[in-house]
Structure formats: structure tokens, C-alpha cells
Amino acid sequence: MLGADAIVRCLEEEGVEYVFGYPGVAICPFYNSILDSSIQTILIRTEQNAAHAASGLARVSGKVGVCAVTSGPGATNVITGIATAFADSIPLVCITGQVNSALLGSDVFQEADITGAVESFVKYSYLVKNVNDIPRIFKEAFHIANTGRKGPVLIDVPIDIQNAELKKFVYPETVSMRTYKPTVRGNMAQIKKVVAELDKAKKPIICAGGGVLLSDAEEELRAFSKKHKIPVVSTMMGIGAMPTKDPLYFGMVGNNGKPYANRAMNESDLLIMVGARVADRAVSQPDLITENKVLVHIDVDPAEIGKNVGPTIPLVGDAKHIFEDLTAQEMVCDHEEWLETLAGYRESMAPKRNPNPEYVDPAVFITKLSEKMQDDAIYVADVGQNQIWSCGYHIVKDGRFLTSGGMGTMGYSIPAAMGAKLADKSKQAVAVCGDGSFQMSMMELATMNQHDIPVKIVVLKNNYLGMVRQYQHFTYKDNYSVVDLSGSPDLEKLAAAYNMDFLRLTNMENVDEAIDKFLAEDKSMIMECIINPMDLV
Amino acid sequence: MQKKVFQLLVDNTSGVLSRISGLFSRRGYNIESITAGTTADPRFTRITIVASGDDEILDQIEKQVAKLVDVRDIKELRPDNSVYRELALVKVRTNEVQRQGVISIADIFRAKIIDVSADSLIVELTGNQEKIEAFLNLLGGYEILELARTGIAGLGRGTENVTYL
Numbered sequence: 163m164l165g166a167d168a169i170v171r172c173l174e175e176e177g178v179e180y181v182f183g184y185p186g187v188a189i190c191p192f193y194n195s196i197l198d199s200s201i202q203t204i205l206i207r208t209e210q211n212a213a214h215a216a217s218g219l220a221r222v223s224g225k226v227g228v229c230a231v232t233s234g235p236g237a238t239n240v241i242t243g244i245a246t247a248f249a250d251s252i253p254l255v256c257i258t259g260q261v262n263s264a265l266l267g268s269d270v271f272q273e274a275d276i277t278g279a280v281e282s283f284v285k286y287s288y289l290v291k292n293v294n295d296i297p298r299i300f301k302e303a304f305h306i307a308n309t310g311r312k313g314p315v316l317i318d319v320p321i322d323i324q325n326a327e328l329k330k331f332v333y334p335e336t337v338s339m340r341t342y343k344p345t346v347r348g349n350m351a352q353i354k355k356v357v358a359e360l361d362k363a364k365k366p367i368i369c370a371g372g373g374v375l376l377s378d379a380e381e382e383l384r385a386f387s388k389k390h391k392i393p394v395v396s397t398m399m400g401i402g403a404m405p406t407k408d409p410l411y412f413g414m415v416g417n418n419g420k421p422y423a424n425r426a427m428n429e430s431d432l433l434i435m436v437g438a439r440v441a442d443r444a445v446s447q448p449d450l451i452t453e454n455k456v457l458v459h460i461d462v463d464p465a466e467i468g469k470n471v472g473p474t475i476p477l478v479g480d481a482k483h484i485f486e487d488l489t490a491q492e493m494v495c496d497h498e499e500w501l502e503t504l505a506g507y508r509e510s511m512a513p514k515r516n517p518n519p520e521y522v523d524p525a526v527f528i529t530k531l532s533e534k535m536q537d538d539a540i541y542v543a544d545v546g547q548n549q550i551w552s553c554g555y556h557i558v559k560d561g562r563f564l565t566s567g568g569m570g571t572m573g574y575s576i577p578a579a580m581g582a583k584l585a586d587k588s589k590q591a592v593a594v595c596g597d598g599s600f601q602m603s604m605m606e607l608a609t610m611n612q613h614d615i616p617v618k619i620v621v622l623k624n625n626y627l628g629m630v631r632q633y634q635h636f637t638y639k640d641n642y643s644v645v646d647l648s649g650s651p652d653l654e655k656l657a658a659a660y661n662m663d664f665l666r667l668t669n670m671e672n673v674d675e676a677i678d679k680f681l682a683e684d685k686s687m688i689m690e691c692i693i694n695p696m697d698l699v
Numbered sequence: 700m701q702k703k704v705f706q707l708l709v710d711n712t713s714g715v716l717s718r719i720s721g722l723f724s725r726r727g728y729n730i731e732s733i734t735a736g737t738t739a740d741p742r743f744t745r746i747t748i749v750a751s752g753d754d755e756i757l758d759q760i761e762k763q764v765a766k767l768v769d770v771r772d773i774k775e776l777r778p779d780n781s782v783y784r785e786l787a788l789v790k791v792r793t794n795e796v797q798r799q800g801v802i803s804i805a806d807i808f809r810a811k812i813i814d815v816s817a818d819s820l821i822v823e824l825t826g827n828q829e830k831i832e833a834f835l836n837l838l839g840g841y842e843i844l845e846l847a848r849t850g851i852a853g854l855g856r857g858t859e860n861v862t863y864l
Contacts, residue, residue, distance in 0.1 A: 281718060282725050286768040289713070306768060340742075341710050341771040465762035468755070 165293040166191035166324040172300035182212040186232025189259030191324035207605035211577035213243020218581030230257040234272030245283040249568025253307040254314040263320040285313035293326035305337040310344025311463035348479030363432035372399025373437015382485035390495035395423040399567040406557040416444040422507040436460040440470040522691040528555040544575035544595035547628035550699040573602030592618040607660040624695040663687040704776040707746040732850025783853040792842040
């Protein structure tokens with residue numbers, strides 16, 4: 163058995179169904195071996211999107227997403243995708259081909275020191291030097307990627323190692339790593355302290371981050387919140403941890419969040435932050451969430467606790483287990499008054515918009531779209547104004563909301579929606595992007611077409627890089643610089659060129675019919691919505 | 700700003716030192732010295748790092764380093780409970796008149812003369828950082844041509860908190 167065959171066997175052992183990638187000479191042995199496997203290969207049109215697609219798949223399936231690209235430029239192109247996954251703690255295994263190991267370090271054709279280059283964006287990386295290490299390395303890589311605080315792992319495999327003969331293939335049943343042992347269960351003494359504080363609290367609140375979704379703890383969070391009537395807000399990455407319409411849910415916090423969500427968090431006397439980094443966009447003034455309140459910080463990564471704010475009670479562990487343990491504890495929680503206050507804030511502080519009737523109003527459109535989408539649909543927001551509108555107006559029922567929150571990588575939505583769709587073909591997958599972010603990934607229309615991946619794409623078109631234009635509006639007094647998107651393609655013709663259906667919505671007149679038509683069939687489609695170029699989020 | 704000495708036990712993998720030093724540089728942590736060498740068990744390397752920063756930064760350093768997959772153990776070597784040693788090699792310009800003066804200072808510090816030439820001496824000194832600083836201060840009247848310091852290596856006293864391999 164060759165090294166390349168062994169890699170494919172490892173992926174089979176891990177239950178991998180799809181590999182997203184782009185071949186080149188240095189990864190050709192692997193792509194030759196995979197022909198004999200039932201694993202499906204998806205030829206992405208640029209390597210960055212291989213990682214994004216793997217990320218979409220990972221987030222919906224809970225399994226590790228896999229991509230495989232060639233050495234040199236293939237490997238360096240995938241870095242943005244890896245960094246995006248790292249910022250959002252998404253489990254990936256990225257396989258990169260590498261030049262012959264005897265030539266490493268001599269700057270030969272298509273050589274790049276990829277393990278060195280990705281060092282600050284991966285949870286771990288390997289450069290395979292001995293073909294017999296392949297089973298152990300892959301076992302470890304999948305384990306590291308999908309345990310503890312999840313994240314991408316890169317495996318760089320020189321072509322001679324892929325072509326070398328393996329003595330014997332034995333896939334290890336367990337991982338024996340001397341150094342890597344993440345804490346999963348929360349410390350009981352700390353949990354008891356949280357319970358004691360909850361007993362006393364008059365105004366408790368939970369702020370759910372992406373960690374809740376990563377540990378598949380939505381049910382446990384909802385059960386705990388419901389049992390003790392504790393209100394919940396979320397970060398951008400935590401959207402979907404609670405259904406949007408749940409009476410106990412009070413929206414997204416942060417400088418792009420709901421004013422009433424921030425007020426709820428700031429006025430609470432007990433704040434339980436879970437699976438959230440307390441980063442600048444979610445909490446711009448960390449002192450507001452530590453003053454006059456007890457801060458409980460739950461995270462599987464001990465380094466996140468105390469990084470941006472010093473908590474009163476640190477609690478290291480996996481959100482799922484910790485909510486199970488918390489729900490099992492008895493406590494007195496009586497704060498009807500607090501819930502009434504928050505409901506009042508939600509009513510009185512709801513943001514008001516004055517849409518221009520000559521255009522599609524993205525807020526109303528997104529709400530209508532998400533109401534008409536299937537309950538378990540996957541909504542992928544891109545980056546820019548579209549992302550902020552999506553966060554503000556998308557209604558999560560029983561589905562998922564995906565976006566690049568940490569890195570804010572434009573072009574994420576289309577490839578991620580493709581990966582999400584492949585993870586569960588029974589679900590609707592809708593990518594919502596702007597005309598800027600669409601053009602960063604529009605080459606993937608070919609991938610959808612080739613591999614029959616029915617993703618719905620909404621393009622909110624305003625002919626501007628809207629988020630930057632908005633920033634220049636406020637910061638540089640409308641002195642617009644390099645934000646005009648003139649020259650963009652005619653999307654109707656583009657859709658036709660890729661054999662896709664197309665719809666254009668220019669105002670709100672026929673919005674219901676248009677959305678119904680857009681969602682009717684399980685096939686890929688582009689819907690262009692003409693929005694007010696001067697609109698602000 | 701405070702200073703802390705950390706002792707790490709890490710898997711002896713290729714690139715482990717660059718992973719650790721890369722973590723310090725990209726997060727903007729101050730590293731004053733770093734020394735590394737294999738332990739009695741060649742699968743592991745022991746690293747001693749002297750880092751400086753305020754309390755929060757030093758706490759983050761400990762947690763972020765602990766998070767690296769290759770790191771098996773990190774602990775602080777507290778001054779009251781540990782021994783630190785550093786080796787310094789000092790090349791001093793000496794003529795016949797000056798030579799004896801340098802040798803006398805070296806004697807007081809129990810340093811060794813390990814090389815003599817017509818116009819220079821190399822002195823080897825082992826000790827904690829204060830001792831080495833004091834020695835260098837006393838050599839202030841002479842011309843130091845070259846100085847090589849290893850950075851400190853350290854161990855905790857006694858058998859408590861020993862990380863068994």
C-alpha cells in the first residue's frame with residue numbers, strides 16, 4: 163500500500179464523505195488513490211473556497227471538514243480559508259501536497275513552507291517525514307481538530323511520501339498523545355459556585371457564543387434557560403443557539419447588535435458568558451460587563467478565560483456538559499420582574515428603519531425570506547452590510563445561521579453554503595451576500611453546476627462595497643475611495659452562462675411571490691435584490 | 700512589569716521551539732531569555748523561559764503556552780523555591796599589566812579562565828543572573844570584546860512538583 167492509499171484509507175476510517183480541493187502535481191498521488199474510494203471529490207475553483215466549503219460542511223454535520231490541495235500556490239491560497247476557520251474554531255483537516263522531501267528547503271518549483279506559513283492559524287500542523295506515520299498522524303489530526311476548542315489542522319505530505327510503500331496499514335483505535343488532553347467536564351466546585359450566585363441573582367442573563375453551537379449544546383442551553391427562566395442574548399457566532407422568536411431570547415449583542423440586547427447584558431447582575439471570546443465587536447467596553455455584576459465565564463479553552471475580562475467565576479469545560487450539570491442542580495430562580503423589564507426594552511428599543519420604497523428593503527426582505535424558508539434551513543450570511551442585516555433580521559427557527567464572524571472573510575457564504583448543503587441535502591441552503599462578496603466567490607457557480615449542489619444565492623446589490631462606503635460616510639464625510647463596484651457583471655447573463663435560474667427584485671411590490679418562486683424548487687438559483695445604495699445598517 | 704521564569708516540558712518534535720517563540724512574537728509577549736535541551740528521556744525537551752509583563756500578560760503566557768499541542772507541562776519556577784543558573788563567556792582585552800587584575804576578579808567569582816592569548820582572556824562564569832551582572836560590572840574598567848550568555852536554565856527545589864516522564 164502506498165502512502166497516498168493510506169491517506170485515503172484514513173479518511174474512510176474517519177467517515178469522510180467529501181473532499182474539497184484542487185489538484186496539482188504534488189497532490190496527484192492522493193487524487194489518484196481516491197478514485198478507488200467512495201469518498202466524493204469536489205473540484206472547487208479556487209483553493210480558499212475549499213476550506214470555506216469544508217467549514218460549511220463541518221458546521222452543519224459536526225464532523226471534521228476535509229480539503230486537499232497541492233503544494234506552493236495551492237497551499238498558500240488555502241491560508242485565508244484556514245485562518246477563517248481558526249478564528250471561528252471550525253474543525254478542518256487540510257491536506258497539502260509538498261515537493262519531494264529530499265528537495266525541501268531548496269526553493270524548487272511550487273515549494274512553499276506551508277507548515278511555517280500557517281503556524282499562527284492552525285491548532286496544529288504536521289509535515290509527514292515517514293510514510294509509516296500516516297495512520298497515527300491522521301488519527302491525531304482528526305482528534306485534535308474536533309476536540310477541545312476545535313480548529314483547523316494541516317498535514318503537509320511530500321510527494322515521495324505519498325508514493326512510498328507503507329509496511330502495514332493499521333488505523334489506531336485510540337489516540338495516545340502525551341501532551342494534548344482538553345478539559346471537557348466542568349469542575350463541580352465551580353458549578354456549585356455558579357448555582358449559589360444564581361440563587362442570589364435578581365437579574366441573571368446568559369450570553370451564548372459560537373461555542374454553544376460547536377459543542378452541540380443548543381438543547382441543553384434551551385432546557386436550562388427554560389427551566390429557570392433565564393434570558394439569553396448571543397454573540398454573532400452564537401446566533402441560532404436559541405430560536406429568534408423564543409420569548410427568553412433577546413437578540414445579538416455588540417456594536418452591530420440590538421440596543422436592547424446590550425442594555426440587558428449591561429444591566430444584569432449575573433452574566434454567564436458561554437463559548438464566547440468577549441472580543442471587541444461583541445463587547446466594546448469590557449468594564450461594563452464586569453462592573454456591578456458577577457461574571458461567570460464558561461469556555462473549553464482556558465486561555466480565553468481572563469484574556470479580555472477577568473471573570474468572578476471561571477469555569478473550564480464543554481458547554482454541553484456544563485449545561486447538563488447545571489440543569490441537574492436545584493436552585494431558586496425568581497426574576498419575573500427582570501423578564502418583564504427586558505420585554506419592555508425589546509418593545510421600546512427596537513431599531514426603526516425608514517426604507518426607501520423605490521428599492522428592496524433588506525431588513526424586511528431578509529425577515530420574509532427567513533420566515534418562508536424551511537424550519538431547519540441553513541442560512542449563510544457573507545460579510546459586509548449584508549451580514550449585519552442578516553444578523554439583525556434573519557429569524558432562526560430550527561435551522562442554522564452561518565457566517566464568518568471572527569475573521570470577517572468576504573466570499574465565505576457561497577462555498578460555505580455548498581459545504582452545508584452537501585452535509586445534509588434534505589435542507590435548504592441559502593447564501594446571502596452583497597455584490598462585492600458575491601464577486602469574491604462567483605467562480606464557484608461552476609462548482610455548483612458541475613457537482614449539482616443546489617444552493618440558493620441572494621445578492622443584495624447596491625453597486626458599492628457597502629460596509630466600507632458606510633464607514634467612509636461617517637469617518638471621511640462621504641469622501642468615497644475605491645468602493646464603487648461599477649463594471650460588475652450582469653447577473654442574469656451570468657446565471658444563464660452557468661445554467662442557473664435567475665430572479666430580479668427591484669422593489670417590495672412582488673416580494674412574496676418572488677421569494678416563493680426562489681424557494682420553490684431544490685435547485686440552485688440567483689436572486690438579485692436591488693437595494694438603496696445609500697442605505698446604512 | 701514583572702518577570703517570571705517558566706519551565707516547560709515539551710514533546711521533542713521538529714519545530715517545537717519555533718512554535719513557542721512564534722507564539723511569543725505574534726502575541727507581542729516579551730521574552731528575555733529562552734534555553735532548551737533534551738531531558739533524560741530523549742522524547743522530551745525542557746525549556747526555560749524568562750518572560751516579562753504585567754500580571755494579566757504573564758497569566759496569558761502561561762495559558763497560551765499550555766494550549767500548544769506539543770507542550771506537556773508548564774509551571775512557574777518561583778525564586779524562593781527554585782535554582783537558576785546561567786553561563787557567560789566573556790572575552791576581555793588584556794595586556795600583560797591588565798591580565799592579573801582580570802584573573803583576580805575571576806577568582807573572587809569562582810570563574811574560570813578558559814583561553815589566554817597575548818592580548819585577551821576568555822572567562823567562563825556560571826551563576827544566577829545577579830552574579831553575572833555583578834561580575835560584568837566589575838569588569839567595567841576593562842574592554843569587553845565579546846560576550847556570550849546562555850540565558851538561564853532552572854529547576855524547582857526538592858521532589859515536590861516534579862513532572863515525571
